[in-house]
Amino acid sequence: MTNESHGPTLTLQAHAKINLSLDVLHKRRDGYHHLCMIMQEISLHDEVHLRLTPEPGIRLTTNAGFLPVDQGNIAWKAAERLARGAGVSLESQGVAIHIDKQIPVAAGLAGGSADAAAVLKGLNALWRLGLSLEELQLISLPLGADIPYCLMGGTALAEGIGERLTPLTLAKPFWVVLVKPPVSVSTREVYEALKLDEIEERPDTLALIEALAQADSLTMAGAMANVLETVTIPQVPEIGELKRRLLALNATASLMSGSGPTVFGLFKDQEKARSAGEKLKRLYREVHVVHTLRRSQ
Ligand SMILES: C[C@@](CO)(OP(=O)(O)O)[C@H](O)COP(=O)(O)OP(=O)(O)OC[C@H]1O[C@@H](n2ccc(N)nc2=O)[C@H](O)[C@@H]1O
Numbered sequence: 001m002t003n004e005s006h007g008p009t010l011t012l013q014a015h016a017k018i019n020l021s022l023d024v025l026h027k028r029r030d031g032y033h034h035l036c037m038i039m040q041e042i043s044l045h046d047e048v049h050l051r052l053t054p055e056p057g058i059r060l061t062t063n064a065g066f067l068p069v070d071q072g073n074i075a076w077k078a079a080e081r082l083a084r085g086a087g088v089s090l091e092s093q094g095v096a097i098h099i100d101k102q103i104p105v106a107a108g109l110a111g112g113s114a115d116a117a118a119v120l121k122g123l124n125a126l127w128r129l130g131l132s133l134e135e136l137q138l139i140s141l142p143l144g145a146d147i148p149y150c151l152m153g154g155t156a157l158a159e160g161i162g163e164r165l166t167p168l169t170l171a172k173p174f175w176v177v178l179v180k181p182p183v184s185v186s187t188r189e190v191y192e193a194l195k196l197d198e199i200e201e202r203p204d205t206l207a208l209i210e211a212l213a214q215a216d217s218l219t220m221a222g223a224m225a226n227v228l229e230t231v232t233i234p235q236v237p238e239i240g241e242l243k244r245r246l247l248a249l250n251a252t253a254s255l256m257s258g259s260g261p262t263v264f265g266l267f268k269d270q271e272k273a274r275s276a277g278e279k280l281k282r283l284y285r286e287v288h289v290v291h292t293l294r295r296s297q
């Protein structure tokens, strides 16, 4: 899209993710953890507006007043890293980024990573760089372990620290009720507090992959688990209560997403999801009724 008076513009949807499973296999020497997890793109999204400007540098604005609008914003870092990696000078031209934030922040939904992925995709197009998905994923990894997945989307198995990705089949979509309790958790602190030798319940990743492909929701529900709950539930018992509440409201399965604190319930039926969402809205401020998405490219 081109707007003569303001320079070329592009608007992208930056979708959140949930983790249908999350297993931590071991801690690496660099402090990062080797993972095996199933990621699922959902319809909840931020809008990322990009505009090339004659003024030099990166300018970032957002409707979320508490987010950084400088190098502290992961979307800002993504633009700078791509420019440096691709040899685009930000001294003779610039880019304006506006983030319309809808995804709860620091919630285990990868909102920041989704914004960064949208900036990389959008500037790859606006700057006509012609970089492949794999090249963008390589550039993105040092900025955040979830960004390579966010660039890809859909349903995927993520291994390594999140960068080894295999697309998976989700035979039937789900309605997803998200509830973010009003607490903050730091991803780094959750990983640091994890005691690998004390984990009793792990996901059955292979059974889950098969169940997702066969739309076998009974096997699916039994195979799902997130080992990071062993850290967060003792700290925030509300997370465990919310899981039980969602199951009592007819969810097929319920889990904490990522490092939390957001809890989601999967529903086959839209009406049941809506009704559960309405009941939970009486108790929680941040409730979203959304659905799973297939990979778009
Ligand atoms: C837990 C997960 C699950 O999808 O998501 P979120 O809850 O953040 O959405 C991810 O592993 C989070 O990915 P992301 O949030 O991109 O992580 P980064 O910014 O790269 O790292 C934040 C911190 O988490 C820890 N970290 C992250 C990834 C990993 N495989 N091992 C780790 O130990 C490191 O201490 C790091 O300093």
Ligand SMILES: Nc1ncnc2c1ncn2[C@@H]1O[C@H](COP(=O)(O)OP(=O)(O)O)[C@@H](O)[C@H]1O
Pocket: 067, 068, 072, 073, 074, 075, 099, 104, 105, 106, 107, 108, 109, 110, 111, 112, 113, 115, 116, 187, 258, 259, 260
């Ligand atoms: N564009 C952005 N959107 C959200 N958070 C951001 C962004 N840029 C930087 N951050 C910072 O990154 C941290 C993690 O944010 P987020 O990606 O929403 O959480 P999570 O890693 O739990 O999915 C927050 O503390 C926030 O201040």
